[in-house]
Amino acid sequence: xxxxxxxxxxxxxxxxxxxxxxxxxxxxxxxxxxxxxxxxxxxxxxxxxxxxxxxxxxxxxxxxxxxxxxxxxxxxxxxxxxxxxxxxxxxxxxxxxxxxxxxxxxxxxxxxxxxxxxxxxxxxxxxxxxxxxxxxxxxxxxxxxxxxxxxxxxxxxxxxxxxxxxxxxxxxxxxxxxxxxxxxxxxxxxxxxxxxxxxxxxxxxxxxxxxxxxxxxxxxxxxxxxxxxxxxxxxxxxxxxxxxxxxxxxxxxxxxxxxxxxxxxxxxxxxxxxxxxxxxxxxxxxxxxxxxxxxxxxxxxxxxxxxxxxxxxxxxxxxxxxxxxxxxxxxxxx
Amino acid sequence: xxxxxxxxxxxxxxxxxxxxxxxxxxxxxxxxxxxxxxxxxxxxxxxxxxxxxxxxxxxxxxxxxxxxxxxxxxxxxxxxxxxxxxxxxxxxxxxxxxxxxxxxxxxxxxxxxxxxxxxxxxxxxxxxxxxxxxxxxxxxxxxxxxxxxxxxxxxxxxxxxxxxxxxxxxxxxxxxxxxxxxxxxxxxxxxxxxxxxxxxxxxxxxxxxxxxxxxxxxxxxxxxxxxxxxxxxxxxxxxxxxxxxxxxxxxxxxxxxxxxxxxxxxxxxxxxxxxxxxxxxxxxxxxxxxxxxxxxx
Numbered sequence: 001x002x003x004x005x006x007x008x009x010x011x012x013x014x015x016x017x018x019x020x021x022x023x024x025x026x027x028x029x030x031x032x033x034x035x036x037x038x039x040x041x042x043x044x045x046x047x048x049x050x051x052x053x054x055x056x057x058x059x060x061x062x063x064x065x066x067x068x069x070x071x072x073x074x075x076x077x078x079x080x081x082x083x084x085x086x087x088x089x090x091x092x093x094x095x096x097x098x099x100x101x102x103x104x105x106x107x108x109x110x111x112x113x114x115x116x117x118x119x120x121x122x123x124x125x126x127x128x129x130x131x132x133x134x135x136x137x138x139x140x141x142x143x144x145x146x147x148x149x150x151x152x153x154x155x156x157x158x159x160x161x162x163x164x165x166x167x168x169x170x171x172x173x174x175x176x177x178x179x180x181x182x183x184x185x186x187x188x189x190x191x192x193x194x195x196x197x198x199x200x201x202x203x204x205x206x207x208x209x210x211x212x213x214x215x216x217x218x219x220x221x222x223x224x225x226x227x228x229x230x231x232x233x234x235x236x237x238x239x240x241x242x243x244x245x246x247x248x249x250x251x252x253x254x255x256x257x258x259x260x261x262x263x264x265x266x267x268x269x270x271x272x273x274x275x276x277x278x279x280x281x282x283x284x285x286x287x288x289x290x291x292x293x294x295x296x297x298x299x300x301x302x303x304x305x306x307x308x309x310x311x312x313x314x315x316x317x318x319x320x321x322x323x324x325x326x327x328x329x330x331x332x333x334x
Numbered sequence: 335x336x337x338x339x340x341x342x343x344x345x346x347x348x349x350x351x352x353x354x355x356x357x358x359x360x361x362x363x364x365x366x367x368x369x370x371x372x373x374x375x376x377x378x379x380x381x382x383x384x385x386x387x388x389x390x391x392x393x394x395x396x397x398x399x400x401x402x403x404x405x406x407x408x409x410x411x412x413x414x415x416x417x418x419x420x421x422x423x424x425x426x427x428x429x430x431x432x433x434x435x436x437x438x439x440x441x442x443x444x445x446x447x448x449x450x451x452x453x454x455x456x457x458x459x460x461x462x463x464x465x466x467x468x469x470x471x472x473x474x475x476x477x478x479x480x481x482x483x484x485x486x487x488x489x490x491x492x493x494x495x496x497x498x499x500x501x502x503x504x505x506x507x508x509x510x511x512x513x514x515x516x517x518x519x520x521x522x523x524x525x526x527x528x529x530x531x532x533x534x535x536x537x538x539x540x541x542x543x544x545x546x547x548x549x550x551x552x553x554x555x556x557x558x559x560x561x562x563x564x565x566x567x568x569x570x571x572x573x574x575x576x577x578x579x580x581x582x583x584x585x586x587x588x589x590x591x592x593x594x595x596x597x598x599x600x601x602x603x604x605x606x607x608x609x610x611x612x613x614x615x616x617x618x619x620x621x622x623x624x625x626x627x628x629x630x631x
Binding site: 096111117 | 442447449450
């Protein structure tokens with residue numbers, strides 16, 4: 001079977017220059033990544049900032065040379081045949097205001113369509129259709145410098161889809177978009193992939209809901225490693241036998257996450273401090289373990305304001321794999 | 335780092351369609367950027383007043399030093415050399431600047447690299463607009479010199495064939511030098527955006543633009559003799575004011591055909607050097623993750 005995307009032991013090391021007197025340091029951004037993505041898949045890379053998602057996309061889109069291993073897209077090696085790869089792909093990065101501000105939306109998009117050899121008539125048809133889909137139809141002749149960041153991002157999303165690539169890479173496509181726009185974009189992404197089963201889409205995100213809602217399969221990535229790769233439902237099923245509780249509490253009065261995790265039957269505890277209260281997520285081996293948690297709270301004068309048992313999410317899967325929430329990982333890096 | 339081939343035939347020579355679309359659309363984009371002056375007055379200042387002011391400074395300095403000897407053959411030598419030298423900065427900077435402009439300002443360089451275009455051809459296309467603007471400046475400067483500053487050009491005596499062939503080869507040569515700078519620009523941060531102007535400024539002294547190479551210290555003359563710009567400017571002067579140009583000893587021993595041969599040979603050398611340097615720098619940029627680097631810190 002020819003995979004749309006295939007990587008084998010892919011590694012990437014960045015050399016980071018230190019000061020004048022210090023030696024350069026090495027940062028291992030990708031460590032032995034193995035992925036097999038079939039044509040027609042909407043595949044998600046889920047991980048915190050700095051996990052290696054963007055680095056992987058850069059390698060796959062021929063922007064960055066890998067340090068080790070191999071990668072191919074649409075059957076072509078990204079190092080040996082970059083031109084053949086480029087003719088079959090496109091990419092959109094979220095959270096940036098790229099584009100020529102002095103050109104109109106139509107001119108920006110038309111220009112890129114020409115680089116892909118799309119006849120002007122067909123390009124104009126696609127531009128009109130896609131702009132309507134993302135709600136930018138009335139901005140066709142607006143200079144892109146006059147668009148807000150979110151609208152520019154929508155224009156960029158159109159640029160990516162417009163060329164009808166075999167493999168499309170979307171790097172955090174909804175980053176910086178408002179809730180409504182994100183929902184529209186997600187809807188369009190799903191529709192695009194469902195329309196034609198030869199299309200493949202690799203999406204990176206650190207939004208759990210986005211990965212859960214959109215992706216056929218998800219790879220959870222952290223510190224350059226793929227920790228798990230499967231369908232979202234299958235990943236969550238790993239935790240199906242666990243009992244997951246969300247609690248809203250009065251301040252913890254000195255109780256720590258470690259003290260909860262030391263209790264029998266408590267697999268993971270995540271504490272999110274809030275103004276005047278606290279939020280505690282618990283992954284328990286069985287419901288019975290909740291008794292010990294409640295006892296500890298009562299003896300420390302911690303009041304339970306709200307208690308909710310819920311289904312496992314990809315966030316829980318991430319916590320189970322990494323030992324920390326994505327927020328904690330990102331906070332630890334910053 | 336993975337061992338990869340720096341130069342493969344695919345990246346060196348594009349097919350006709352890729353070449354055409356890369357060049358045509360890049361030229362269109364370059365013109366949209368260059369001509370996008372919200373105020374036509376500013377555009378006029380940039381393309382007319384600025385070159386004339388530069389020429390005027392030179393003329394004033396010449397006038398003071400020579401006590402107004404405008405009839406001397408050195409004057410048209412300097413004036414024409416200075417006028418045509420505008421192409422050097424214009425074409426070289428036009429091509430190399432596109433890298434910084436796209437990478438740092440418009441943040442589109444990575445999308446260009448992901449697109450199925452031929453990047454050197456794209457960059458050459460981006461230089462077309464600066465070539466046109468430079469041509470306007472050169473023409474206006476020369477007309478101004480003829481009209482007001484005693485620069486004598488006898489249109490009937492001009493060797494038009496030599497002029498246009500020299501101009502064409504020279505612009506190609508400058509484009510190759512611009513491509514070299516574009517490659518180097520891929521590896522440097524944006525605060526050296528003026529690399530094109532620096533290079534043009536440095537070569538100004540070594541290419542016989544405003545004085546014959548004999549004026550230079552002996553040990554510096556080889557630099558000028560290795561620069562194709564030297565022969566290009568000489569050919570342009572000879573085609574416009576033949577007798578005046580040949581009045582100086584440096585290149586007077588060479589016939590037009592010999593100068594053209596040297597220019598062609600050096601242009602070929604620079605074209606090969608440009609390809610090697612550009613693809614090597616691009617390869618290094620890809621290894622070091624600098625294609626989409628934003629350095630406006």
